[in-house]
């Protein structure tokens with residue numbers, strides 16, 4: 001397979017770039033799409049090293065070149081993790097509809113979150129009498145609304161799609177690693 005990644009990356013990246021990824025209020029579909037680049041993953045790994053990511057199970061982020069963020073912000077922990085990523089990543093990318101505009105989880109923005117929790121945990125069909133909304137202090141507090149990540153931190157690039165296809169992810173990373181401004185052709189952008 002011939003790709004633009006080989007060669008161009010050598011010109012701009014004498015060392016392996018460190019990449020971190022995270023899923024905030026997302027479904028991991030964007031991570032699955034990243035894995036859909038299949039054997040190109042091996043070529044990618046010649047040029048990048050994954051740091052904190054569900055792909056490595058490394059829990060703590062260190063200084064990174066690129067941060068790929070899946071999912072928007074639905075609770076306080078999401079905000080904290082996003083701020084940590086922003087502080088540690090030179091380039092931050094909002095990957096997918098949820099990170100870019102809240103996506104499917106933002107459907108709940110039409111409803112009162114407190115009432116919704118009561119409906120789900122206390123009065124929904126099948127709940128046991130006396131059921132209560134979980135309130136363990138370990139649980140992150142939900143936000144009143146689901147927010148896209150650019151409302152909290154500066155985002156360098158947006159990669160649309162739900163999820164972005166493997167071709168879009170590959171094209172995007174190819175450009176980024178080669179030091180070019182990523183530009184997706186019309187065939188690579190879709191919103192479904």
Ligand code: SF4
Pocket residue numbers: 025026027028029030070071095096097098099103104161162163164
């Ligand atoms: Fe899942 Fe789509 Fe959101 Fe990605 S953008 S996390 S695929 S719902």
